[in-house]
Amino acid sequence: MSKKIDVIVDIPALQTNQNFTYLVDDSLENLVKVGSRVLVPFGQAGRPVQAYVISIESQANLDDLKNINALLDPEPMLNSELISLSNWLADQTYSFRANVLRAMLPNLLKLNTRRYVLVNEEKISKNEVLDLLGVEQANDLRIAELTHMQQAKLNEWVNQGVVELKYAIADTAKIKTEMQVYPNLSESDLKIEVSQLASNATGQIKLLKLLGTLDEDGIAQKKLINEEKIGRSTIESAEKKHWIIRKAIEKYRNPFQSKTVQSDSALILNSEQKIAKNMIDRQIKSKDSTPILLEGVTGSGKTEVYLQSIAEVVKQGKTAIMLVPEISLTPLMVNRVRARFGNQVAVLHSALSDGEKFDEWRRIVRQEVSVVVGARSAVFAPLQNLGIVIVDEEHSSTYKQEDTPRYSARDVAVYRARTNKCPVVLGSATPSLESRARAEKKVYNLVQMKERANKHDLPTIKIIDMRKELNSRADETFSKGMLTAINDRIAKKEQIVLLLNRRGFSSFVMCRSCGFVLKCPNCDVSLTMHVDTHSMRCHYCGHEEVIPKACKNCGSDKIRFYGTGTEKVEKQLAKLVPDAKVIRMDVDTTRRKGAHERLLDRFGNHEADILLGTQMIAKGLDFPDVTLVGVLNADTSLELPDFRSAERTFQLLTQVAGRAGRADKEGEVLIQSFNPDHYAIKLAQKQDYEDFFIKEMYLRKLGKYPPYFFTVQVAVSSGEEKTAAKVAFDIVNKIKKVVSDRSVILGPSPRSIAKIKQKYFYQLVIKFQKEPGLDQVLRSIRDEAQKQYRQGISISIDPEPQVFI
Template sequence: MAQIGQVLVDVPTMQTNDPYSYAIPAELEHQVEVGMRVTVPFGRGKRVVSGVVVGLSDVTNFDGQLKSIQSVLDLAPVLNTELQQLADWLADTTYAFRITCIQTMLPNLLKAQTERFIQPTTPLTATEMATYFPDGAPREFDAAKLDDQTVSGLLKLQRAGKVEVVYQVKDRAAAKTTTGITPALPVSKLQEIQVTVAKKAPKQADLLAYLQTMTPDTPVAQSQIVHRAGVSAAVINTAADKGWLTKQQIEVYRDPFHQPVKPTQPLKLNAEQQVAVDQITTAIDQQKVQNFLVEGVTGSGKTEVYLQSIAVALNQGRTALMLVPEIALTPQMVNRVKARFGQRVAVLHSGLSKGEQYDEWRRIDSGEATVVVGARSAVFAPVKNLGIIIMDEEHESSYKQDENPRYHARDVALWRGQYNQCPVVLGSATPSLETRARAAKGLYTRLVLAKRVNDRPLPPVHIVDMREEVKQRSEGDFSQPLLTAIQTRLDRHEQIVLLLNRRGFSSFVMCRDCGFVLKCPNCDISLTLHMDTHTMKCHYCGHEEAIPHVCPNCHSRKIRYYGTGTQKVEQALQREFPSANILRMDVDSTRRKGAHERILQKFGKHEADILLGTQMIAKGLDFPNVTLVGVLNADTALGLPDFRASERTFQLLTQVSGRAGRASKPGEVFIQTFNPDHYAIQLAQQQDYERFFVTEMHMRHQGSYPPYYFAVQLTASHEEEAVAAKAMFQIVAALKKGLSPDAIILGPTPKAIARVKRKYYYQVVIKYKQEPQLKPVLEQIRQAAQVPARHGLSVTIDSEPMNFM
């Protein structure tokens, strides 16, 4: 019986969410493996699509004539067994298509159009070289141009470890190469020549001496030989002309670490840190599934706990995965991990080029890199034999993906911990309520670091009531106490971090005569003024237009800018402190690759006195000379229609306060607010997370919100409002019919921002404790949404949404 491949085709619809049976051509039988990508004919026409083999069998329930797999795109699986199972679990829990989940796990290079080359990894026989590499060079692996017999032979060579496939992005990032040198003559001959040229050409003699130390078949980069042998490129060219050495192109990995890092040694732990490391390492030793919450105040040395725990896993021959919330945090954290573990560290985040991502993915896949540090998507890194998974700042909302598959990296990390029988460590100064509640129930082991390293005190926090300031000073972004504190730090040559919860120049443009606010034509939101480009921009769809000087509604000239943005504050700061060097860090100033790192390096070298930024500066930054932190508008998030508004405000204020006084110099924090009596602001002043947890849990219990209830958000969107609204009313009817009376159904209502990118959005939120019929009902809704989707109606399902905006 012919072998049959179960192929998941790259066509994300409900109809193709299960694999199709394809016959495996005789030449490829028992060589195609699960996890390989293939191309297959699909549909009635001559359409060819790519897909992933998810199963192999000898039987099929299809009684017609099976189509055959057309070609294999890989010589080895790109998905290992763990990631195949993870993709199935992810599709099931996020209501996403299986192929979408698989695509999420693979590096962009394997999703883009790629060229594949096969090259020998060991010397082949003369017959093998003549058959498979007639030109003596790597050959393009395009299955459409190769006969089945050749493909079959190459698969056998790959199994024997004699060849490998090298991927190159078409017209984009190819594998990076450099000139490599190998000796062309035996050592004895090189010695003879060295003796004859020693007096006339000492540099040629130096090169010959170096060539004698080289391994004959292992090329060394020319740049290294220039450095090590102390010779010029011209000397190497002469040696090549004389036949002493051979030049060839060799592949080198792109290095995302652009700066060399000074190695560090483990630090002495305090008693709390030691308890944490001991408990985590016991779980590593016992290969035990155990989830830890490391709840440590800012500056309590959580990173050192992570590093010493990773070292234990590595010493046992296992690997480690460490997640950080976003690119802004990655440079400092990556450098600390790299300084401790050197070349074993790989980094994955969206700030890398496609080529760098690809090279790092290959280093991880081959086992060359055993420690992976990265942002959200790094949770899918193909690391094998995990010994520990760490998730720093676990409360961060950026760990949740807001498009399909709508996964939370924490859930994926916990799944992988279970699969690999290893501990998962969640760390934060301000854990999410869900995580802290699980620790209270005993589902997670709670490890508390209540003191800062070396018993440094937490900085005193002053709350400035801006209502009083406005009465006295009418306008302005800075209170008098904050201005005085900034001047004091500048006089002492200390540094200042200022947080503003917004980007752009000001929040909106309004006419003082008629109240008209300039809005985006595609979205239901006001446009933001950007002085650097002299335009009004929409932060949702990217629409831009000129700054108006006359009201488009009543033609009055009394059009003014309201609110505050980072650019406007930067200008005001420069007016107040003309001699101060100011760095701005927001989405606009960090668009270019490596911009985060450059800004932080400049600040770290004290090339600037003040770092002004949005939320990205609130977490993870560790600069010993920062002694003042100012929060210009603590209330921004409090007014949002979201049940997590208080939690986010408390977390942000606590995190940013922790940037001050982290070394020997004492720190101080000023929080400007129009709501000085709000419990989130009062408790952030005291840095009292435990009291905040109790207070906020009481509020959640009263409102029947997570973590007391689970939540699912369904959203319908269409260019016509009536179509979106009608669809959502039909969905609510289906929910009421299928779910128990205990389920709380909120809606349907327009979303807080009802129109984005010319589409209207309606939503419904389901809150529930136990709802056995929920999954089948949601699957039914997803199935029913397939036909209207062709006419522009989109229905999305988000399990445990992070925000309801």
């Protein structure tokens, strides 16, 4: 009996943002399930398209339905929970459902469809077709790139049957295989074969004797070749003689780079940790999904509470997700979780290769693991029977996806916990104001850990007023106090962490004769100098050019490099503290796979005295010999035109301060600032989150910002500035018709960086509390954006944006 299925086709567009129904042939009806990827004929031409099965029905109204072409995977790559989640998330983020489903899956689980021209050489010569279209278009046809004359002629040929338009499918989901060798002789036959060989047939004799030691699992061919030094020709000869059987078997790629970890066991919890653990245990037992905000100072032992809570659900046969905000933190957390749970752990983050992500995903689908650790996208891990979700450093802005679909992993974690009737733990030393406000209103349960697990005091924090330092002609990057402290720690063989909120060598190049600043030709930003590549580089579009020797505007050679980047600080350290060994950790030094882990391992092994880095080193690092943390430019994030700038500065300073004095040695933190009296810096010095929360909430209420108001950002881009502005003003007029006077519309106005990659950007922000008509008008704006996109206009809608500049 045939079944019919509803699918979402993998084409993110208004016209396809709905269910399409197909038939499943009898031979596949028991294999196709909700969450399966299938290949379906779509449209009048029957173009083969990937689709996701969202529901299955028994035989009913089967007339005029097309059959699916193929089932793409032996097991569903999504489960029914994630299929349901995709519907909710598409509504929340003003996205097409296909975009959400695509975002959930690893890159390899996507089809490449190519249309090509098949020539009937009995009716027309192949050269005539190639003369019209060219080789590239004939093999990979992109109609929109053809001229009107080419399109007209091609249509004429299609109608005459001279050519056909065909589709070729490439499924990128490749399984890694490894050749395995199995013995095919009994013990007595092996002895006979050995006795019949000449004494100089050493390779064959060695192979036969080795075969006698193997069990039914056999041995990897590459191990025979590389470790046992048996030649490939010997192995092939053995196969011809039927001594062995060779089979290609599936082999998972190893995302852990073959690194082994020492297993450990649960630690004894202190009184604060026990209170937190008991609250989580009660909610696990009662299936209470009320979010738990775990507010614990740096070093209070939150990770141990996480691990023991995971152990509780694993013991019950359930599964767990743990999210960390930065890729740089993932190896550290993964190693701690693996030490506790071994091979039950899978990892998902963007630093893995596509193949590694694909294999980890299939391990999860096949229920071979119980715990998934990863960055933002790991929230979509296809685990069954979810028992707990943990979001570490829940305040981090990196949990928000900046591209379509613009989801918050924290919100998805809360939703999945509610669906699975299990607790979600949001942990942080400096919770986001939104989460803490919900805890104040009893929407979240709050548990606090105010002491470090080792009972040691938090590090001493000192503020260095850089205004006074510069007046005394000190170095613009390093104050005298900072240099003295660095030299003191190096003399004591202790380690130092230095934080700089920037990457590159210098911020910009300016001519002292005419004031000209070298800018990117594609974007409205200055180019950044990079010494390692001897170039000026744009961090938005990637444009690169040589470092100038003279001003491009007036020809003067009086050009100077202004600002401070990590490369420049590294060079300054080499001059000021020549005996110090420095590891620089920023976006540029961590591009290569595994670079985060290698650099941190080197620092942990005392191959360097100083770890110099950007914000990626501010969280989660735990090195016992780090006794000094220096913040070189505390004001960088403070002066940004963003209502969260004070909150982010406070969080950053508090987090990085927590890297000092985590073991037996006393820690010290030095913060250099040109604005030492700002409340965010003064309260970070006191590590006083409660006072900061009260102060910042008062200012948010005055400004009508979250958590008192919701926000939505609408951005418009176009190659023509006038067009972008006009569309943005049209959108404002539509919104004004449906919102009340209580709401606030900011803009439209050019973005702070108004031009990126030859596109001009305008934006508006809506601040509101209850506006029932706003949701519908935003959906209509999204739908209309499809037509405008064809005219070179892009419109994006971002609910609760994390970046306003």
